[in-house]
Amino acid sequence: MAEHAEAEHEEEAEPRPKRAPIDWRRGREQAFSILASIVRWVGLIFAALLVLHVIFVIGSANSANGIVSFVxxxxxxxxxxxxxxxxPSDAKLRVLVNYGIAAIFWLIVSGILARIIRRIGGVVSS
Incomplete structure (x- = not known):
């Protein structure tokens, strides 16, 4: 019985392997970078939907089509x-100009927001 207790004590006395230290700064930077990428992609998708709408209107797409009505x-x-x-008096030109400006707006705003988010991520972790 004493031998069994000594064997248990020896097993417990062995040092545990140390875990690699967690780099919180790098994790924060990655999280902010991912968030910035998501913002950028959302802006790109919004702009793409607006451009598709312009293409559908200029190309006289069937407005009863499910894709066209979704867009x-x-x-x-x-x-x-x-x-x-x-x-302007021309409906197609009106859609081209107005929705085209909206698409450019989304690209610019999402780009600026992504850049701000990345900078905040760099400043917070410094």
Whole structure:
């Protein structure tokens, strides 16, 4: 019995292998970088939906088509205040200009936000 207790004590006395230290700074930088990438991709997708809407309108796509109506629904919401910014008499030109400006807006805003997020991630971890 005493031998068994000594064997247990010897097993417990062995030092545990040390874990690698966690680099919290690097983890924070990666998290902010991922967040910035997500913001950038969302802006790109929003701009793509607006551009698709412009293409569908200029190309006279079938408005009853499911894809066309889906894109139109999203584009109307994403156009924000740009939907009726300019009012030329030609409806296709109106969509091209207004929704085109909205697409550019989303690209610029998402790019700026992504850059700010990355900088905050770098400053926070410094």
């Amino acid at each position: 139109r629904g999203w584009a109307d919401g994403l156009s924000l205040g740009f939907k009726d910014l300019f009012t």
